[in-house]
Amino acid sequence: MAEAQSGTGQLQEQKKGLLIAVSASVDKIISHFGAARNLVQKAQLGDSRLSPDVGHLVLTTLCPALHALVADGLKPFRKDLITGQRRSSPWSVVEASVKPGEGGECGTGRRAGLGSG
Template sequence: VSVAVEAILAQFSSSRTLVQKALSGDSSVNPTLGRLLLQCLCPALRGLLCDGLKPHQSDLITGRRPNSPWGLVLASTKPGVTYMI
Protein backbone atom coordinates (compact mmCIF):
# COMPACT_ATOMS: atom_id res chain seq x y z
CA VAL A 1 0.00 0.00 0.00
CA SER A 2 2.77 2.44 0.90
CA VAL A 3 4.48 2.00 -2.49
CA ALA A 4 1.21 2.75 -4.29
CA VAL A 5 0.53 5.79 -2.10
CA GLU A 6 4.04 7.16 -2.67
CA ALA A 7 3.64 6.76 -6.44
CA ILE A 8 0.29 8.57 -6.31
CA LEU A 9 1.70 11.40 -4.19
CA ALA A 10 4.57 11.77 -6.65
CA GLN A 11 1.98 12.58 -9.34
CA PHE A 12 0.93 15.64 -7.32
CA SER A 13 4.41 16.79 -6.26
CA SER A 14 5.11 18.72 -9.46
CA SER A 15 1.88 20.73 -9.11
CA ARG A 16 2.33 24.18 -7.59
CA THR A 17 -1.18 25.65 -7.39
CA LEU A 18 -4.50 24.24 -6.21
CA VAL A 19 -5.80 24.32 -9.78
CA GLN A 20 -2.83 22.28 -10.99
CA LYS A 21 -3.33 19.81 -8.13
CA ALA A 22 -7.03 19.49 -8.97
CA LEU A 23 -6.20 18.85 -12.63
CA SER A 24 -3.54 16.33 -11.59
CA GLY A 25 -6.26 14.40 -9.74
CA ASP A 26 -8.47 14.15 -12.84
CA SER A 27 -7.82 10.79 -14.48
CA SER A 28 -9.03 12.11 -17.86
CA VAL A 29 -6.26 14.75 -17.73
CA ASN A 30 -3.73 12.51 -15.99
CA PRO A 31 -4.36 8.88 -17.07
CA THR A 32 -1.24 7.75 -15.21
CA LEU A 33 -3.01 8.53 -11.94
CA GLY A 34 -6.02 6.42 -12.90
CA ARG A 35 -3.72 3.54 -13.81
CA LEU A 36 -1.90 3.83 -10.47
CA LEU A 37 -5.19 3.79 -8.57
CA LEU A 38 -6.75 0.88 -10.44
CA GLN A 39 -3.66 -1.28 -10.93
CA CYS A 40 -1.65 -0.54 -7.78
CA LEU A 41 -3.66 0.95 -4.92
CA CYS A 42 -6.96 -0.94 -5.33
CA PRO A 43 -5.36 -4.43 -5.41
CA ALA A 44 -3.16 -3.50 -2.43
CA LEU A 45 -6.18 -2.34 -0.41
CA ARG A 46 -8.12 -5.47 -1.39
CA GLY A 47 -5.23 -7.64 -0.23
CA LEU A 48 -5.11 -5.74 3.05
CA LEU A 49 -8.85 -6.21 3.62
CA CYS A 50 -8.73 -9.91 2.66
CA ASP A 51 -5.84 -10.69 4.99
CA GLY A 52 -7.32 -12.70 7.85
CA LEU A 53 -10.90 -12.36 6.58
CA LYS A 54 -12.82 -15.55 7.30
CA PRO A 55 -14.57 -17.07 4.27
CA HIS A 56 -17.97 -17.19 6.02
CA GLN A 57 -19.83 -15.39 8.77
CA SER A 58 -22.44 -17.06 10.99
CA ASP A 59 -25.88 -15.53 10.68
CA LEU A 60 -28.83 -16.37 12.91
CA ILE A 61 -31.38 -16.21 10.08
CA THR A 62 -29.52 -17.37 6.96
CA GLY A 63 -26.90 -19.62 8.56
CA ARG A 64 -23.53 -19.13 6.89
CA ARG A 65 -23.06 -16.03 4.79
CA PRO A 66 -19.96 -15.52 2.59
CA ASN A 67 -17.62 -12.69 3.55
CA SER A 68 -16.03 -10.34 1.03
CA PRO A 69 -13.82 -7.25 1.22
CA TRP A 70 -16.70 -5.13 -0.11
CA GLY A 71 -19.01 -6.49 2.61
CA LEU A 72 -16.41 -5.46 5.18
CA VAL A 73 -16.36 -1.92 3.75
CA LEU A 74 -20.16 -1.71 3.76
CA ALA A 75 -20.41 -2.99 7.34
CA SER A 76 -17.79 -0.54 8.58
CA THR A 77 -19.42 2.48 6.95
CA LYS A 78 -23.01 1.99 8.09
CA PRO A 79 -24.60 5.26 9.13
CA GLY A 80 -25.53 5.59 12.74
CA VAL A 81 -24.66 7.24 16.01
CA THR A 82 -20.94 7.75 16.44
CA TYR A 83 -19.42 8.44 19.82
CA MET A 84 -16.08 10.22 19.93
CA ILE A 85 -13.91 9.43 22.93
Protein backbone atom coordinates in the same frame (compact mmCIF):
# COMPACT_ATOMS: atom_id res chain seq x y z
CA MET B 1 9.45 -24.89 18.73
CA ALA B 2 11.86 -23.50 16.15
CA GLU B 3 9.38 -24.37 13.39
CA ALA B 4 6.61 -22.45 15.17
CA GLN B 5 8.84 -19.40 15.50
CA SER B 6 9.83 -19.70 11.85
CA GLY B 7 6.17 -19.91 10.83
CA THR B 8 5.33 -16.88 12.96
CA GLY B 9 8.22 -14.96 11.43
CA GLN B 10 7.05 -15.79 7.92
CA LEU B 11 3.51 -14.71 8.79
CA GLN B 12 4.79 -11.43 10.20
CA GLU B 13 6.83 -10.83 7.05
CA GLN B 14 3.76 -11.57 4.92
CA LYS B 15 1.66 -9.06 6.91
CA LYS B 16 4.47 -6.53 6.72
CA GLY B 17 4.59 -7.04 2.94
CA LEU B 18 0.89 -6.19 2.68
CA LEU B 19 1.45 -2.91 4.50
CA ILE B 20 4.56 -2.11 2.46
CA ALA B 21 2.58 -2.59 -0.77
CA VAL B 22 -0.05 -0.08 0.39
CA SER B 23 2.64 2.35 1.51
CA ALA B 24 4.54 2.07 -1.79
CA SER B 25 1.34 2.69 -3.73
CA VAL B 26 0.51 5.76 -1.64
CA ASP B 27 4.06 7.05 -2.19
CA LYS B 28 3.61 6.73 -5.97
CA ILE B 29 0.32 8.63 -5.84
CA ILE B 30 1.83 11.36 -3.64
CA SER B 31 4.72 11.62 -6.07
CA HIS B 32 2.22 12.01 -8.93
CA PHE B 33 0.67 15.02 -7.18
CA GLY B 34 4.08 16.39 -6.19
CA ALA B 35 4.53 17.82 -9.68
CA ALA B 36 1.70 20.31 -9.08
CA ARG B 37 2.58 23.88 -8.17
CA ASN B 38 -0.90 25.01 -7.11
CA LEU B 39 -4.39 23.73 -6.27
CA VAL B 40 -5.61 23.97 -9.86
CA GLN B 41 -2.79 21.77 -11.08
CA LYS B 42 -3.44 19.30 -8.24
CA ALA B 43 -7.11 19.14 -9.22
CA GLN B 44 -6.11 18.52 -12.84
CA LEU B 45 -3.67 15.78 -11.80
CA GLY B 46 -6.47 14.17 -9.78
CA ASP B 47 -8.91 14.12 -12.71
CA SER B 48 -8.44 10.84 -14.55
CA ARG B 49 -9.90 12.37 -17.72
CA LEU B 50 -7.09 14.94 -17.83
CA SER B 51 -4.40 12.80 -16.24
CA PRO B 52 -4.93 9.08 -16.97
CA ASP B 53 -1.82 8.28 -14.93
CA VAL B 54 -3.69 8.85 -11.66
CA GLY B 55 -6.37 6.35 -12.64
CA HIS B 56 -3.69 3.88 -13.64
CA LEU B 57 -1.88 4.31 -10.31
CA VAL B 58 -5.05 3.85 -8.30
CA LEU B 59 -6.38 0.90 -10.27
CA THR B 60 -3.12 -1.01 -10.72
CA THR B 61 -1.32 -0.30 -7.44
CA LEU B 62 -3.55 1.07 -4.68
CA CYS B 63 -6.71 -0.99 -5.25
CA PRO B 64 -4.91 -4.36 -5.47
CA ALA B 65 -2.79 -3.52 -2.41
CA LEU B 66 -5.85 -2.52 -0.36
CA HIS B 67 -7.78 -5.55 -1.58
CA ALA B 68 -4.96 -7.89 -0.54
CA LEU B 69 -4.72 -6.19 2.86
CA VAL B 70 -8.45 -6.38 3.61
CA ALA B 71 -8.94 -9.84 2.11
CA ASP B 72 -6.06 -11.15 4.23
CA GLY B 73 -8.05 -10.45 7.37
CA LEU B 74 -5.46 -8.29 9.11
CA LYS B 75 -8.41 -6.56 10.78
CA PRO B 76 -11.22 -9.13 10.47
CA PHE B 77 -14.01 -7.12 12.13
CA ARG B 78 -15.11 -3.53 12.36
CA LYS B 79 -17.52 -1.94 14.80
CA ASP B 80 -21.07 -1.49 13.59
CA LEU B 81 -23.70 0.65 15.27
CA ILE B 82 -26.52 -1.87 14.74
CA THR B 83 -24.90 -5.32 14.83
CA GLY B 84 -21.95 -4.53 17.11
CA GLN B 85 -19.39 -6.18 14.84
CA ARG B 86 -19.33 -6.70 11.12
CA ARG B 87 -16.82 -8.80 9.19
CA SER B 88 -14.46 -6.66 7.13
CA SER B 89 -14.38 -7.28 3.41
CA PRO B 90 -13.01 -5.46 0.38
CA TRP B 91 -16.55 -4.36 -0.44
CA SER B 92 -17.06 -2.83 3.04
CA VAL B 93 -14.03 -0.62 2.35
CA VAL B 94 -15.69 0.58 -0.86
CA GLU B 95 -18.97 1.23 0.96
CA ALA B 96 -17.22 3.17 3.72
CA SER B 97 -15.23 5.29 1.28
CA VAL B 98 -18.25 6.42 -0.73
CA LYS B 99 -20.59 8.53 1.33
CA PRO B 100 -23.74 10.00 -0.23
CA GLY B 101 -23.50 13.70 -0.97
CA GLU B 102 -26.05 16.22 -2.16
CA GLY B 103 -28.75 14.86 -4.45
CA GLY B 104 -27.74 11.26 -3.80
CA GLU B 105 -24.44 11.64 -5.65
CA CYS B 106 -21.33 10.11 -4.18
CA GLY B 107 -19.39 12.76 -2.32
CA THR B 108 -16.05 11.32 -3.37
CA GLY B 109 -17.06 10.77 -6.99
CA ARG B 110 -17.15 14.46 -7.82
CA ARG B 111 -13.71 15.08 -6.35
CA ALA B 112 -12.27 12.17 -8.28
CA GLY B 113 -13.59 13.52 -11.56
CA LEU B 114 -16.36 10.95 -11.68
CA GLY B 115 -19.36 13.15 -10.81
CA SER B 116 -21.50 15.26 -13.07
CA GLY B 117 -20.28 18.66 -11.87
